């Protein structure tokens with residue numbers, strides 16, 4: 166009988182969830198569990214240890230990042246260390262000692278956290294870092310992206326597995342509801358830490374949770390939002406593949422200047438946009454809205470046989486009268502112009 170939405174996860178199911186992503190067959194030589202001490206990641210620790218008891222699990226390690234942002238954080242990391250010791254999972258506390266910015270602290274903490282986890286994984290020889298993001302996290306991320314007007318890629322939200330430097334970042338619980346993780350801990354008699362920031366309305370995620378509760382009453386629940394993310398991820402992967410093929414097809418010259426034949430502007434808008442994105446992201450980050458406006462301007466100019474030059478993301482995109490698009494680094498273009506001026510003898 167399939168498990169109900171609030172049923173605890175049983176040991177066999179733990180193996181089914183974890184093995185395809187971090188089993189030895191998945192090329193995993195060691196796993197670093199990211200355990201904050203919250204219920205989700207304590208459930209991850211508990212289930213991974215259960216899986217190891219049954220055999221077939223790779224070597225397990227755990228780490229807690231102490232961001233040093235709340236006075237209780239050091240003590241909390243010690244509690245996690247105890248829960249890991251009870252399961253004979255080697256545990257490390259990783260301290261964020263870098264400068265703490267005055268704004269966007271949440272984003273900076275996240276960036277520092279992944280960097281510290283990656284360093285620790287390399288130190289212990291783990292190839293995979295595992296977090297306990299679950300279906301409710303996924304659906305909240307989709308909702309946040311919807312409110313920001315994201316495209317297909319943004320709506321795909323989180324992937325179960327993605328590269329992180331030379332490692333893999335794995336999220337085996339994306340199909341599992343938070344209530345099941347809580348039920349698992351309750352059944353096991355395992356305690357967890359209550360993070361006060363989870364109820365703080367200043368954080369966007371807390372506001373999104375309220376919105377999620379309202380939408381669920383209308384039928385747009387976590388399962389449906391997660392299904393949307395899955396479908397968006399599938400579409401995104403197909404579009405990416407088509408864009409890579411179009412990129413290879415239209416790139417006619419590869420040197421400092423990259424030249425794309427006129428066929429690029431005849432591609433469907435989404436493919437053309439992604440080819441431009443692939444190219445521009447080699448120079449710097451680029452916002453979707455800016456990319457859309459560049460693509461629209463290029464198409465409109467090409468239709469009229471006009472030329473066009475635009476600077477974006479540290480690169481210059483130039484359309485000639487024949488529909489060819491050339492992309493070069495802004496500084497190379499400047500260097501080229503200086504060389505020309507010198508050769509002219511003008512100053």
Ligand SMILES: Nc1ncnc2c1ncn2[C@@H]1O[C@H](COP(=O)(O)OP(=O)(O)OP(=O)(O)O)[C@@H](O)[C@H]1O
Pocket residue numbers: 199200201205206228229230231232275278295296297298302
């Ligand atoms: N301090 C921490 N130490 C170790 N792991 C952590 C820590 N904080 C979060 N994690 C891991 O990340 C998972 C998600 O945590 P959380 O939802 O708080 O992340 P977030 O701040 O929303 O950022 P993101 O979703 O981008 O990782 C946790 O279940 C846990 O596996």
